Amino acid sequence: MKATVFHDYGGPDVLSYEDFDDPSVGPSDVLVEAKAVALNHLDLFVRNGIPGLKLEMPHVLGSDISGIVAEKGEEVPDTIEVGESVIVDPGISCGVCEFCMKGEESLCPTFGILGEHHRGGYAEQISINHRNVIAIPETSGLEYVGAAAIPLTLMTAWRMLISRAKIQPGDDVLIIGIGGGVALAALQIAKTAGARVMVTSSSDEKIKKAKDLGAHLGINHKTNAAYHRSILKETNGRGVDVVVDSVGAATWGKSLKSLRKGGRLVTCGATSGPIAETNINLVFWKQLEILGSTMASRSELRDALKLVWDGRVKPIVDSVYPLSEANKAHELLEKGGQFGKIVLEP
Ligand SMILES: [Zn+2]
Structure with missing residues (x-):
């Protein structure tokens, strides 16, 4: 062959x-x-x-x-x-x-x-x-x-959001770097679960496409480097319930700052690099959860695929x-x- x-x-x-x-x-x-x-x-x-x-x-x-x-x-x-x-x-x-x-x-x-x-x-x-x-x-x-x-991106996003971050209807979910496979699967799964989704990207075109898929807010993190402030403004100072961050070093600190008290950051990768600074004060004072996630189980993939088979995730x-x-x-x-x-x- x-x-x-x-x-x-x-x-x-x-x-x-x-x-x-x-x-x-x-x-x-x-x-x-x-x-x-x-x-x-x-x-x-x-x-x-x-x-x-x-x-x-x-x-x-x-x-x-x-x-x-x-x-x-x-x-x-x-x-x-x-x-x-x-x-x-x-x-x-x-x-x-x-x-x-x-x-x-x-x-x-x-x-x-x-x-x-x-x-x-x-x-x-x-x-x-x-x-x-x-x-x-x-x-x-x-x-x-x-x-x-x-398969790979769907199962990864499913475990991150459903099994690890346990998103709920009404949650605000921030997805860093829309355009990649995991981020797009996460956007669709979060919408299906009843969450309000915000995204960041370095491209206005990608933000527009993400909005077509149901994103509520898109922030260009190239032209608006302090995008966590826009997130806080959008949520009346509260912050989001969940951040999905697979970018890593370049966005880690801002992801933590974007969370509400008791919020969850879930990561499945670090495309910009794996070493980042964590402000521990933020973690304990805001009682944040940092959740790692890798791939998914066989049953999680099968659960997630139901959404694909009936067309809710494309x-x-x-x-x-x-x-x-x-x-x-x-x-x-x-x-x-x-x-x-x-x-x-x-
Ligand atoms: Zn085994």
Whole structure:
């Protein structure tokens, strides 16, 4: 089969479209003929090399895959049939530890992500345990490109807002840096949950698009650097209930200042850098909660997908490239100009 791989860490030009061994299908696995695979910021981090993460080269990126079941192992149950359209749950866990037994797979000591710790979906085919495959209901009307744009960011945003920050109807939710996949999924989930959503971006165009998706307020954090003051003004000095911040170092302090007393900051990443100053006075005096969140459990993904199947959360796709031009897609993602997901087609 063909795959886009890299043999060494580096910039987008290390990505190479080449012949790669066909995957072997174990007794519990299904072979998915990939129709689309979406990019995530994670792909850039892995391609550049994550300290402490040792990969077997060549490595295949790609966490978000949609496709058709082409073959199944002898122990795969009848709930999955050859020819079915599926998406792939990118979370890989042991299935037997104390956390997996409780259905908290993302806390599993060996938890890994397809395309990061395991070879992923920048390929024509992928073999994966049947437990990671979810059929796309025909009634959803979802096409492969849209389906691939869903899993990782949807599950991440769901766990952040619903399980960790426990948002309530009427909450004010501030989402930092609208335009990326997690932020857009968070916007849609928060709206569905009855929250009022405010967003920040460095682009007026992205703010306009976010308002079209239901954002109440958008602040350009490039032209209005003290955006936390605008948030306090908008909330009559109270501050917001929840801040969703996956930007990290560049926004951390302002995110804390934007919170109401007893508010919750939830983070799933730090695209601008992981080291930031925290004013501890703010944390104890305002009794803030700082919540970390990573991916989600199998059941959280399935809960979140209900919103996609019935159309309440929609995939937002920025652009589509052939798999052979993954390097161009990476360049676009690195520039950060996209609104929604960038998807590759094998
Ligand atoms: Zn486990």
